[in-house]
Amino acid sequence: MLELSAITSAFGDALTLHSIGVIFGGVLLGYLVGVIPGLNRSVAIAIAIPLTFYMSAYAAIAFLIGLSKGTAAGSAVSAILLNTPGEPSSAATCLDGYPMAKNGQPRKALKVGLLASVIGDLLSTLLLIVVVIPFASIALKFGPYELAAILIFALVFIAGMAGGSFLKGMAAGGMGVILGTVGLDPETGAMRFTFGYAELMEGVPILPLVIGTLALSEMFVQLDEYRRSKDGSSIRLTNNPDDNLSYSEFKRTLPTIFKSTGIGAFVGALPGLGPSVGSFMAYGLAKRSAKDPDSFGKGNPNGIAAAEAADNAVIPASYIPLFGLGIPGSVSAALLVGAFMIHGIQVGPLMLRDHPQMLFTIFAGMIVASLIMLAIGWYGLRLFAKVTSVPQNIVIPVVIFLCLAGIQVQGYGTFGLLTVFGFAIFGYFLKKFDYSFVTFLVAFIVTPMLEMNLRQSVILSGGEISILLQRPIALFFVVATGLLVLHLLWSSYREYRNRRSLSSP
């Protein structure tokens, strides 16, 4: 049972000057990255992980969560002022944000976006705290059968829901599983795919993998697109008296914010769907349920509120499967697992048993991050409006350099640099050929856990598959996985037939 003293102690730790400073740094950096078009959350977290090596475990996680939250809120600024979303999930914000800014109300649009972001984020964080503790308590009772079945179900679910083709998602997942087995086999001590490199004995080093596949490859994609893109001009903030958000105007957006937060939290809790799905679903619902749906797309504040509240609600909710079951449901959650691993902590339900104080402090830090996000966003509007005009030809070289420097500073040396380069090529092809990146990364991260649970299941059952009949939860997930695969294949076939009937004359 959760004790009051644990909560007060967690808030005490999260409210120390050092903790606030770290969270502030994370949110500010995240905001800046989010504001700059072309840099996204995954890139930011990947290149920030090396900075957290020398922090305490709590400070590192708080910094990264602050960063993650900051990017989500900051991406609305470029969506509104530049009509270019800083994150794909802010594309829905462009639909009403940019027209509103063009109509002479950029400040109002930014403030609606900010308040919706903060409320969405805060409520979703509270939901996470309420849900995850009982969830993790139940998950602690699961045995290897249940965990293996749930992990396989989650991987298939993510492959199907992460967007794009299910077949490509599964293929990317398979690749992640193979890479996840690299290193010393924990049971037999056999070397797997190490090719004599001592650096690979503990598995593929996570930092070069995430920096290469997420950040460096993204810069190669950006360089490819840079040739075709034209510079947009950012809308400037003026001192127009009509451009201030009044309380009554804000109040009118509140019902939309609450509804969209619910949608965002629901989408976030399901692994693999991601914030883009959440923000577009919330935007669509807000438009359909509005009295004046025609005003959407022309600068309706409810459009901004819906997209931003849902976008920001997805992130804390995506930590529910992470802290509850140890399954990262998104790229940023998978990166957090990497950060936890670097600090020697196994994320998941075991945290509730082994590191409860840290878990509660992280939750308290998340609430503090939401409030800091409000302060930074509110007082930094002018600064962030200026940052939107930082050109891509400065950003890309600096990020490429940071990718290489991050590896070098960690002491990975030439092996690390070549590994990061190899994974950058791999990531570039994943992106260019539209293979699900999130499935690959999640599969890579969960493979050691999956292997351990599968192995324990096989040993305990003695190879008898009928043991599943005595484990209803495991059986449920095995059957659900089978049904899910059939459903996804059938959906792909139906989509193909629809496309064919549309394209035929």
Next chain:
Amino acid sequence: MIPDTQMLRKNVWSGLGVTLVTCWLLAWLIPRYGGSGMAFGMHPQRLATLGAWVMLLCAIALTLVSFIQLRKQRVTLFASPSLAVIWHQLWPFLYVLLFIVLAIYLPLTWLAPFIVGALVMLLGERRWYVVALAAAVPTAALYLLTVHLMRIGVV
């Protein structure tokens, strides 16, 4: 030509590539380097083999389905990009690789201004103070970080 023709073509070629890679994994790499020895329950190679089979089946299905769709649309399988396009996609990789090779022999703090500055110029920036600042600020940051890490005894 319907809009997703390009994606279908990508699916065929990427599916074929993944199929070939997976065949190589299953036939040679996993049996040879996937680990060996006595094991209770699960052999060290088992999960990697399972992953490779999932990849293979999905890649074959993707290739076949996309190929049939392309044939039905009577679209050619080949659409070779021009050399200029290939070069445009290739040079950033070569640029980074060049500096990685140089980093084997020289400290990164020496190379840093060139990595950033030269790329900023290649991307069309001609104002010297912008190039200088873009090159100097990250270099200084890396230098300070390295000094700090040396002082606390990490590097």
